[in-house]
Amino acid sequence: MKPDTILKTFWRDNERFADLFNTVLFKGNSVLDPDELQPMISDYKLNLIQVKKCGEMKFRNNDINTVFDLVRLIYNQDYDKINNTYKNKAIDTELALVVGAVTNSQKIIDQAMRMEQEGEKMDMCKALEALEQRGFESGKKELLKEKVGKKLAKGKTVVIIADELEEEPEVIQRIVNEIQESGMEK
Structure with a gap:
């Protein structure tokens, strides 16, 4: 409506x-x-x-x-x-x-x-x-995406990024895919 x-x-x-x-x-x-x-x-x-x-x-x-x-x-x-x-x-x-x-x-x-x-x-x-709560979760996801983007730009692998950010590799891989699809890779 x-x-x-x-x-x-x-x-x-x-x-x-x-x-x-x-x-x-x-x-x-x-x-x-x-x-x-x-x-x-x-x-x-x-x-x-x-x-x-x-x-x-x-x-x-x-x-x-x-x-x-x-x-x-x-x-x-x-x-x-x-x-x-x-x-x-x-x-x-x-x-x-x-x-x-x-x-x-x-x-x-x-x-x-x-x-x-x-x-x-x-x-x-x-x-x-x-x-x-939704705003908090959205902000948290954006911050993680930004950190992953910076680490990718330094040539780090998904496994290393996941370890450093204490996240599951599958989560990091999804974010990497999003970054690559949107052309945000630095």
């Missing part, structure tokens, strides 16, 4: 839309009534906010509060606060999809879609831990 589709669907809810615009445009005063909203084109001047630096904005709608809070914490990489605030708290799939779309995280979107198919809500702490 594409991020713009997720966001359009989320903001179709008049209560959410009105709460966001009443807070941003009208300093929290209830000017827009969700029951009176109709499709229209407007040329309102918007006071844009930067989610990463917006502090503790409070909306009347809890869904918007959750989305803004999670997006802000993810942008600020404050995973401890996410863990403390959302530990053992299931997040509605729709909200997780919006957080994934806003933060441009296909992994959060994919996990939210899987949870929806299984009929479950999303645990953001577990989702972020999985993202962090």
